[in-house]
Amino acid sequence: MNTGQTRFPVFLWIPATIALAVLVLPLLAILLRINWAEVPRSLQAPEALSALQLSLTTAACATMLCIVLGVPLALLLVRLSGLPAAVLRALVMLPLVLPPLVGGMALLLLLGRNGVLGDALAVLGLRIPFTTAAVVIAQTFVALPFLVISVEGALRSADTGFERVAESLGASPFMVLRKVTLPLIAPALIAGTVLSFTRALGEFGATALFAGNAAGTTQTIPLAIYTAFNGSGVGQDTALALALLLIVLAIAALVFLRSRRMPVTQ
Template identity: 65%
Template sequence: MSGPRWLIAPAVLGLALIVLPLIALIAKLDWTSVPAAILSPEALSALTLSLITAAAATVVCIVLGVPLALLIARTTSRAAGVLRAVVTLPLVLPPLVGGIALLFLLGRTGLVGASLDAVGVRIPFTTGAVVIAQSFVAMPFLVIAVEGAFRTAGVRYEQVAATLGASRWTTFRRVTLPLVGPSLVAGIVLCFARALGEFGATALFAGNQEGVTRTMPLAIYTAFNGGGIGQDTAIALSLLLVVVAVLVLLAMRSWREDVGL
């Protein structure tokens, strides 16, 4: 190790701060009850809803986030700095603030929600609200990953394709996207993982209705507050979320090594 030897002690303490809570979670788990806990109807409902909404939110982030990343990468440096700051804001905002902001936008008396309510469209406390909340907190992960790749790739190959008669859409599809493919995949994986674990914004904007808006994080919260599923199921679902997150990160690392990144 380079650097002063005394840095080893705080480094070990930092690692312990991350690892020890996970060990405590595993130690608390009653392994004999894990199959029944995970396969209970309430747990399966929360797990299924989480996977479906996280996948839907990831699609939303791809459709909206990739063009946004391209816009930031191709605009002037000053404007790009402002746009980048706005896009990354959900990363530093408390999730509960995000939920309140979404309510003020799409709630029955919100900036846009009032007009939607007038025509009978209500978004809060629906499954769609879960997807919107997850998209709000997860999109920065995709935009940051892809915007950097767009900026690094530059416009040289796009200009060559244009001189050969390729349309803008063909150039984007056949030249630009393949150039940022590895970063796009990494952003998608991180986006899905973040959406899967979203709690705060979802709780305020979508509520906690079983089978409709109760995702895995909300099911865990409900169990530890004395309602819904049991505490053993909550611990099992917590461990399941940890396992999914680890597998996602390991898969992304392995894939990046395979493609030489």
């Protein structure tokens, strides 16, 4: 019981209840339409297994890229101040507020045929759009901010005294990073990793435009669900089962993050 909290105003119950309904009722509609007895069979359909395997593989690759690229970016962001820090943070946050289709279009104009870098890549024999690599790039684009912001927040609140002591004892910058900084921010790094993975797993708009919707190559779970309700691809029962899987994974990730942030009370 939160004895330190004031009483909740009675007149706010109505908008709060409506807000909860807006969030919960659409998900409840999915649960009510699912043929629960057919869920195991639906998830074992070849199309579902293909989309699931591709989604897990590409999301894992995108998450690894987020870690490799995001941690250095967060370290740089923490060391900047003033206008440069504000501009860099705005650029990092941009994929969170842009429509995903705009992100997909931007990637296509950068790496596609006649794109800014597309022709140069074609000379090297590299074709990225509408391949599995394009899925990973699109997922990384939308998921990277989650890791950067999580790590940046932890770095700003971490005690830098341990790093200064390590430096005074002759530790190299890399040694300080590996032995001191990363262990200090490990909980935030784990949280950012989980958020990045779940965001990559659910990515749709940028992937659809930049990578396409080829079964077995670029058709992830969200794209398989979309095609099912357009009369092609997997059946609607399979699409509902896949949607249920995404919901369960998202809830599990959020519960995991919440459990790590909750203080232990006696």
